[in-house]
Amino acid sequence: MFALVDVNSFYTSCETLFRPDLQGKPVVVVSNNDGCIISRSAEAKSLGIKMGEPFFKIKNNTYSSRVHIFSSNYALYADLSERVMQTLTAISPSIEVYSIDEAFVNLSGVINCMPLSDFGHEMKNKVFKNTGLTVGVGIAQTKTLAKLANHAAKKWRGTGGVVDLSNIERQHRLLALTSVEDVWGVGRRISKKLNSMGINTALDLVESSLWVIRKHFNVVLERTVRELRGEQCLELEEFAPAKQQIICSRSFGNRITQYSDMHQAICAYAERASEKLRSERQFCRFVSVFLRTSPHADNEVYYANQASMKLLTPSNDTRDIINSATNSLKRIWVDGHRYMKAGVMLADFFSNGVAQLNLFDDSSPRKNSAALMEAIDQLNNSGKGKVWFAGQGIEKTWAMKREMLSPAYTTRYADLPVAR
DNA sequence: TCTGGGGTCCTAGGACCC
């Protein structure tokens, strides 16, 4: 048995946690660069504010003066997420952290101690006690069914935020009430195609033949159907598998038109990507850079391009990554565009041990590279100060917009809330 | 004026091998 536990309106709840005056009011969090709505309090939802809606479009709506808006504060959300996960880890056999605000919990053996829904309430109460955040809990035989149960726990107040789907009849009743697009793994495209085949509810999907699903779609959807039937196809992944790619990309606060600005941005992204790579204890051989103008600007020529390089030897030295990223940038930069976004992608990873020197590589690996990178990472993680490579510059005129950012309540001494 | 930032998996098709 699995439980899926997730925090209600996670980002928004993190914000109101430290602003009790805003509880019960419409609150939203917008994406990086203050672009789109990405989290809404219940009150904001009932105003009709949609997920993913561009912020500038609702800015001047009649209700907007009543809505409290926050820029994304990932330092805050990541810290609170960790506290939620720690609480769940402490009381359950094992968990898989699935995203910043949700986890699958392994419930094996729990049934010998107490009814599963009681355990669900216990998780909910413990998380609330430790963090002040409210979670929803869905319990079932497979991950996909647990997701469905969680969905129901959110939707119907009478459930008290916990739904146990162990009972097959209850399962079928819920399947009949759920439309296919609310099933985990069924997105917009597939649900449209399913609808055209007369498959509208999750129950329709469960009752359709596996052969037909496999023929018209693929093995992924077949697995979803099996999971909805109670056949476990997806395991609990307690330990995150090694990443296959690392991307660092951002939209710019203002459009970039100067090469020197773009060069700075690419250096900054390359540096951040290298940090992530080292924290994964990996070395990469593939470094790619992309940039693009706005796809929404009708009166401008759209330009998007990407270039990549293969390093002769796998590396996680920031200097190597910056070198090859800026080399690629030179090849795709075109004057005269108003660039909106750019990024750096790393791939083709090697673990420490298998990094092998290239027979024909003239340049020997950099001396003391590992020690230097470790020193930099330690300085930057110590809270004592920040060092960076000169390429990214000091005045980052291209940096993203975060005009409504809340304090780093839990991760910066100066921002600690004061209790009176 | 203004539209996020990450990821994964699968499939089809091309190039190549014997």
Added chain:
DNA sequence: TCTGGGGTCCTAGGACCC
């Protein structure tokens, strides 16, 4: 006239997730 039957690896693109 007539052209097999296996494979592998790589890439691009499409679908999905949060």
